[in-house]
Amino acid sequence: MRDYGTENAVSELTVPKLDLGRWDGHRLSLIAAGMLDAPGYYRGPYAGGALFVLLEEALVPEPLPRSVATFATGLPSFIAAFPDVDHRLAATGLASALGLVTDQSNVVTGEDGSATLEFDTAGRFRTLFARSCEIEWWMDGHNDPTILRHIARSHRDPARR
Numbered sequence: 001m002r003d004y005g006t007e008n009a010v011s012e013l014t015v016p017k018l019d020l021g022r023w024d025g026h027r028l029s030l031i032a033a034g035m036l037d038a039p040g041y042y043r044g045p046y047a048g049g050a051l052f053v054l055l056e057e058a059l060v061p062e063p064l065p066r067s068v069a070t071f072a073t074g075l076p077s078f079i080a081a082f083p084d085v086d087h088r089l090a091a092t093g094l095a096s097a098l099g100l101v102t103d104q105s106n107v108v109t110g111e112d113g114s115a116t117l118e119f120d121t122a123g124r125f126r127t128l129f130a131r132s133c134e135i136e137w138w139m140d141g142h143n144d145p146t147i148l149r150h151i152a153r154s155h156r157d158p159a160r161r
Helices: 002-007 025-035 068-081 087-097
Strands: 040-046 049-055 107-110 113-119 125-132 136-140 149-151
Touching: 025 040, 025 049, 068 087, 068 107, 068 113, 068 125, 087 113, 087 125
Parallel strands: none
Antiparallel strands: 040 049, 107 113, 113 125, 125 136, 136 149
């Protein structure tokens, strides 16, 4: 990091001490993790401060499957947990993070199927209908995304796909 700072005139990466009013261990650790392609960092507090350590290996669970089924189950849970977020933006962001495609008519598609979303006039999530090779969902939020009706489809029965 020091070499990068020298080569690119980033003085904050070349000096032995920084003003912690503007910089803190979390911010510097995030920069270091990004620059060094580390999966994260750990903050270890001690009596006089804290030690920040970059992780070499991620000790986190495998990422969620990139599927319409994951989208259909994840979006309502996210909106229920964070009701004040922009629902359209949350849907688009989740679809993008899962590698799915969203079109202008609020249809999300992936290799395993598609989901159609409806929003009310205020832009709040109202209904979701999803079909994939794994599940079939119909959800009617009625301003409360926790109200959910689920129709289980057996992915073992090819006749029901």
